[in-house]
Amino acid sequence: MDFFDRFAIPNPSIAIYASMVAIGLTVVAIIAGLTYFKKWGYLWREWLTTVDHKRIGIMYLISALIMLFRGGVDAIMLRAQLAVPDNKLLDPQHYNEVFSTHGVIMVMFMAMPFIFAFMNYVVPLQIGARDVAFPRLNALSFWLFFFGAMLFNISFVIGGSPDAGWTSYFPLAGNDLSPHVGTNYYMMAIQISGIGSLMTGINMITTIFKMRAPGMTLMKMPMFTWSVLVTNLIIVTVFPVITVALAMGTMDRLFGTHFFATTNGGMDMLWANLFWVWGHPEVYILILPAFGLYSEIISTFSGRNLYGYKSMVASMVIISALSCMVWAHHFFTMGQGALANSFFSITTMMIAVPTGVKIFNWLFTLWKGKIRFTVPMLYSLGFIPLFVIGGVTGVMLAMSAADYQYHNTMFLVAHFHNTIIPGVVFAMLAGLTYYWPKMFGFMLNERIGKWAFWLLSIGFCLAFFPMYITGLDGQARRMYTYSEATGYGPLNMLSFVGAGVMAISFALIVYNVYYSVRYSPRNIGADPWDARSLEWATHTPVPEYNFAIEPHVASSEAFWDAKKKGHELFPGKVEKIHMPNSSGVPFIMSAIFFVFGFSMIFSLWIPAIISLIGIFACMAHRSFENDHGRYISVKEIEETETKLRGVN
Amino acid sequence: MKVKSALLMLVFTIATVLTGCEPLMVLDPKGPQAERQAHDIILSIGIMSFIVIVVFAILIYVLIKYRASKASPDYEPPHIEGNKWVELICVGIPIVIVTYFSIVSVQSNYIVEAKPQAYADKEPLIIYASSSDWKWHFSYPEENIETVNYLYIPTDRPIEFKLYSYGPITSFWIPQLGGQKYAMSDMTTTLHLAADEPGEMMGRNANFSGKGFAENMFNVTAMSQKDFDKWVKDVKKTAKPLTKEEFNKLLKPGHLGQMTFTGTHLGFNPPPEHHQMGAPGEKEGHSDDSHMEMNMDMSDHQDHN
Numbered sequence: 033m034d035f036f037d038r039f040a041i042p043n044p045s046i047a048i049y050a051s052m053v054a055i056g057l058t059v060v061a062i063i064a065g066l067t068y069f070k071k072w073g074y075l076w077r078e079w080l081t082t083v084d085h086k087r088i089g090i091m092y093l094i095s096a097l098i099m100l101f102r103g104g105v106d107a108i109m110l111r112a113q114l115a116v117p118d119n120k121l122l123d124p125q126h127y128n129e130v131f132s133t134h135g136v137i138m139v140m141f142m143a144m145p146f147i148f149a150f151m152n153y154v155v156p157l158q159i160g161a162r163d164v165a166f167p168r169l170n171a172l173s174f175w176l177f178f179f180g181a182m183l184f185n186i187s188f189v190i191g192g193s194p195d196a197g198w199t200s201y202f203p204l205a206g207n208d209l210s211p212h213v214g215t216n217y218y219m220m221a222i223q224i225s226g227i228g229s230l231m232t233g234i235n236m237i238t239t240i241f242k243m244r245a246p247g248m249t250l251m252k253m254p255m256f257t258w259s260v261l262v263t264n265l266i267i268v269t270v271f272p273v274i275t276v277a278l279a280m281g282t283m284d285r286l287f288g289t290h291f292f293a294t295t296n297g298g299m300d301m302l303w304a305n306l307f308w309v310w311g312h313p314e315v316y317i318l319i320l321p322a323f324g325l326y327s328e329i330i331s332t333f334s335g336r337n338l339y340g341y342k343s344m345v346a347s348m349v350i351i352s353a354l355s356c357m358v359w360a361h362h363f364f365t366m367g368q369g370a371l372a373n374s375f376f377s378i379t380t381m382m383i384a385v386p387t388g389v390k391i392f393n394w395l396f397t398l399w400k401g402k403i404r405f406t407v408p409m410l411y412s413l414g415f416i417p418l419f420v421i422g423g424v425t426g427v428m429l430a431m432s433a434a435d436y437q438y439h440n441t442m443f444l445v446a447h448f449h450n451t452i453i454p455g456v457v458f459a460m461l462a463g464l465t466y467y468w469p470k471m472f473g474f475m476l477n478e479r480i481g482k483w484a485f486w487l488l489s490i491g492f493c494l495a496f497f498p499m500y501i502t503g504l505d506g507q508a509r510r511m512y513t514y515s516e517a518t519g520y521g522p523l524n525m526l527s528f529v530g531a532g533v534m535a536i537s538f539a540l541i542v543y544n545v546y547y548s549v550r551y552s553p554r555n556i557g558a559d560p561w562d563a564r565s566l567e568w569a570t571h572t573p574v575p576e577y578n579f580a581i582e583p584h585v586a587s588s589e590a591f592w593d594a595k596k597k598g599h600e601l602f603p604g605k606v607e608k609i610h611m612p613n614s615s616g617v618p619f620i621m622s623a624i625f626f627v628f629g630f631s632m633i634f635s636l637w638i639p640a641i642i643s644l645i646g647i648f649a650c651m652a653h654r655s656f657e658n659d660h661g662r663y664i665s666v667k668e669i670e671e672t673e674t675k676l677r678g679v680n
Numbered sequence: 681m682k683v684k685s686a687l688l689m690l691v692f693t694i695a696t697v698l699t700g701c702e703p704l705m706v707l708d709p710k711g712p713q714a715e716r717q718a719h720d721i722i723l724s725i726g727i728m729s730f731i732v733i734v735v736f737a738i739l740i741y742v743l744i745k746y747r748a749s750k751a752s753p754d755y756e757p758p759h760i761e762g763n764k765w766v767e768l769i770c771v772g773i774p775i776v777i778v779t780y781f782s783i784v785s786v787q788s789n790y791i792v793e794a795k796p797q798a799y800a801d802k803e804p805l806i807i808y809a810s811s812s813d814w815k816w817h818f819s820y821p822e823e824n825i826e827t828v829n830y831l832y833i834p835t836d837r838p839i840e841f842k843l844y845s846y847g848p849i850t851s852f853w854i855p856q857l858g859g860q861k862y863a864m865s866d867m868t869t870t871l872h873l874a875a876d877e878p879g880e881m882m883g884r885n886a887n888f889s890g891k892g893f894a895e896n897m898f899n900v901t902a903m904s905q906k907d908f909d910k911w912v913k914d915v916k917k918t919a920k921p922l923t924k925e926e927f928n929k930l931l932k933p934g935h936l937g938q939m940t941f942t943g944t945h946l947g948f949n950p951p952p953e954h955h956q957m958g959a960p961g962e963k964e965g966h967s968d969d970s971h972m973e974m975n976m977d978m979s980d981h982q983d984h985n
Contacts, residue, residue, distance in 0.1 A: 124891045124892070124893070124894065125891055128888075128890070128891065195890075196888075197888050201848070201849055201888075203847070203848055203849070203865070204848035204849065204888070204889060204890060209813075209847065209848055209890060210890075294864070294865040294866040295866075298866075299866065300849060300864060300865070300866060301849075301864065334746070334757065335748075335756075335757045336757040336758070336759070336760070337759050337760070337761075339760060339762055340761075340762035340767055341761070341762065342762065343762065343767050343771075363862070365851060365859065365860050365861050365862050366861075366862050366869070367843075367861055367862060367867075367869030367870065369793065370786075370789040370790045370793040370794075373789050373793075374785065374786040374789050377782070377785045377786070377789070378782045378785070378786070381778045381781055381782060381785070382778060384774055384777075384778055385771060385774045385775055385778060388770065388771075388773075388774040389767070389770050389771055389774075391735065392767075392770040393762075393770075395735070395738050395739060395742060396760075396762075396766065398739075398742040398743065398746060399742055399746065399760075400746060400757055400758055400760070401742075401746050401757045402746065402748045402751045402755055402756075402757050403742075403743060403746050403747045403748055404748045405747070405748075413739070413743065416735065416739055417732075417735065417736055417739060420731070420732055420735045420736075421732060424728035424731055424732060425728075427724065427728065427778070427781065428721065428724045428725070428728060430781075430785070431720050431724060431781060431784065431785040431788065432785060432788075432789055433716065433717055433720055433785060433788030433789050433791065433792045433859070434717050434720040434721050434724065434785075434788070434859070435859070436717060436792065436858065436859015436860055436861070437706045437714075437717045437718075437721065437855065437858075437859040437860075439851070439859070439860060439886065440851055440853075440860065440886035440887050440888075441886065501704065504704040504705070504706045504707060504721075505704040505705050505706070506704075506705040506706065506855045506882060506884075508853075508884060508885075508886045509888070510888040510893065511893060511894040512893075512894050513894050514894065519702065
């Protein structure tokens with residue numbers, strides 16, 4: 033093969049060439065803009081090298097929104113292709129690539145950074161800390177994620193995208209049946225960002241265990257922090273599994289090993305097992321922080337404490353334990369026999385119990401409350417009924433004998449979108465609206481936000497409920513087309529219309545940001561929602577050091593107590609504050625990881641070896657570096673405090 | 681029980697009406713296994729609808745009753761930690777439901793994984809169903825015939841499918857006869873089905889298997905044992921024999937119409953039965969030349985029919 037052939041797209045189309053041009057122009061525009069406005073130094077000093085958890089959180093947020101757009105465009109293409117029978121909009125290969133990247137991007141590069149955004153931004157504020165436990169590791173986590181995501185996205189224009197589904201089952205994902213480099217991209221990009229996720233897990237657990245404000249015992253932590261703790265325990269438990277599985281898959285594809293091959297002692301279902309041992313807990317990694325956000329929001333806008341705090345915590349811990357015992361329900365139809373299926377069927381259904389407890393606790397939090405219908409609250413209230421539908425269809429799927437009929441059909445697709453969109457995406461949009469004033473110092477417009485919420489909810493129902501029906505009528509998932517005789521046409525057209533309504537809703541959210549940047553008032557104070565936990569006790573914008581004086585806590589709603597019961601939140605006086613220094617090494621190291629990943633994907637061994645040495649050099653540099661951080665003087669703190677108090 | 685079955689019928693009718701006139705394939709069973717599965721599905725839809733309605737009702741009630749616009753401006757919501765009894769009920773009811781479902785689920789597992797009870801006294805017909813990109817091969821070892829992309833089966837008799845694949849993992853699925861099961865290239869799985877009445881049905885591969893996946897379907901015709909025997913006799917008279925060369929040609933990636941042969945490929949290209957799930961580890965070397973056929977150049981992938 034000619035050296036440059038490997039970079040060509042195996043399946044070119046006008047759309048891809050147009051995207052290449054668009055990507056090229058965007059890059060040129062960004063570089064030109066940065067140069068013209070002389071922002072290179074600002075970008076490097078304030079963002080690329082920052083170790084501030086708030087800025088890292090905002091960068092996660094921006095990345096997640098961009099990826100939401102990318103994954104959403106994929107989704108629209110899929111629905112457009114299926115809107116009418118025998119459609120020729122996409123050919124099968126193109127369709128396969130689009131649904132594969134849609135899944136990977138939405139799970140790995142949209143939902144994950146979205147939850148990391150809130151973890152990073154909110155948790156240290158909520159526990160009264162100045163930063164996370166390992167700020168520089170945190171920056172490394174972000175940049176590894178970022179470069180992993182970029183690596184995955186360039187597959188679209190260089191070499192071709194993965195085409196074996198987001199689950200990438202072998203032997204379909206092996207070299208014989210997927211000969212182009214797409215699946216290499218899958219292996220390397222998820223690997224690189226996965227290492228970042230694992231580091232975040234360690235970082236967040238340490239932060240929550242070691243850096244809580246005085247008085248904040250574990251059972252006095254706000255519910256979001258609890259959800260983040262449980263989530264990160266799952267991350268640390270299961271991410272090593274996907275790391276190993278991806279490494280084995282990479283070796284199968286690049287070095288001719290036979291872990292997942294069907295010959296020479298390999299086993300194709302081994303991949304499926306390893307993938308889902310990580311993959312199923314992964315969905316709880318996404319949903320638990322969402323539960324945490326809903327708990328905060330529902331409590332705030334009901335004007336009440338969260339009902340059943342202890343059972344909320346217990347149910348999350350139970351969910352996290354069960355989540356690691358259900359993976360085989362993803363292949364009830366593998367032929368593992370009635371006994372194994374019965375076991376996994378029962379463990380799967382058991383998850384419904386703690387989840388039900390949470391739903392009832394939210395309902396009882398509304399009970400006797402004073403409910404304000406703000407945009408974050410609307411998302412949370414929309415979540416409850418829609419998620420219940422997703423949850424009960426989950427119990428239906430858990431009945432393994434019946435699952436033989438649901439498996440691989442649109443019924444399943446409807447189910448998991450029904451949990452992930454009202455569960456995770458609604459939570460992220462609720463969290464975005466809720467924390468926006470804390471992050472940026474102004475509120476998003478409520479009226480536009482409400483329009484977006486209603487359109488999204490209606491669009492969601494239109495798009496996904498028909499799939500339950502077509503699934504029961506025998507429409508398999510991942511088919512690029514179907515014949516008119518099947519009769520799936522009208523319902524799929526309805527789904528397409530629903531997807532269009534959802535797209536309009538996302539466009540409205542983008543417009544809302546633009547509108548609010550221009551017109552929203554800026555003097556909103558530190559606590560615009562009349563909220564209850566510590567993150568609202570500090571100024572807006574949040575100073576670099578978060579709290580001038582360390583807060584002292586006596587309940588899970590310390591800030592509410594301070595407002596209503598005269599609890600003294602900040603006893604003591606201002607002292608000098610120790611803060612970490614910025615560093616360019618995480619960015620540089622991650623960029624080298626990008627080069628390494630790219631070289632591996634295309635089997636360019638010499639650059640791969642050189643970049644690997646570069647990665648170890650960065651680690652060695654860190655080991656021998658003498659960086660003890662810096663102090664912010666009392667005078668500087670007092671100046672900042674006076675200025676911020678003046679703002680509010 | 682009367683009430684329950686009436687309720688089930690009601691849900692069934694609603695589901696049917698909602699989707700137009702034709703009943704949904706999965707809920708229109710033509711065999712005992714599919715019937716059991718449809719029963720489980722309808723049962724769970726019924727009970728789950730009840731839960732959904734309860735949650736909706738509570739939610740709507742609290743939202744109307746406790747909205748801020750209705751409350752007096754000086755109303756301060758109380759601080760309530762939780763109530764042992766309320767929480768016990770919230771745990772108890774789901775546990776009861778899940779327990780009930782678990783019992784049903786376990787029973788059904790053993791039913792669908794065994795020879796259909798209704799025809800327990802009859803000798804099963806064994807059919808080897810193997811997939812290759814993107815077609816299905818059906819071998820009838822007792823009758824010594826083989827078909828491609830279509831399946832004739834006798835009614836009122838258990839059918840035991842032996843499933844395997846000459847390529848990616850596929851899933852053998854005839855919705856109206858029963859749920860699907862995977863076909864893999866390194867082991868053989870077993871699926872028990874049976875048909876109650878004569879008729880034509882859709883069968884397909886349900887598991888994504890690459891470019892030709894969407895068209896990876898086959899026709900199923902159920903007929904009386906007498907008609908089936910007659911068909912077998914006709915095939916033996918008219919069809920040409922399946923040779924190894926011919927079969928290797930069939931395995932090439934692409935789409936084929938319906939084909940009929942005498943003889944089966946089981947002799948010269950045996951299924952990976954020695955690697956049954958749960959069987960002790962097997963030495964390498966079950967990959968014969970048929971597997972190598974899968975590695976051929978991808979140019980053949982293009983011939984859609």
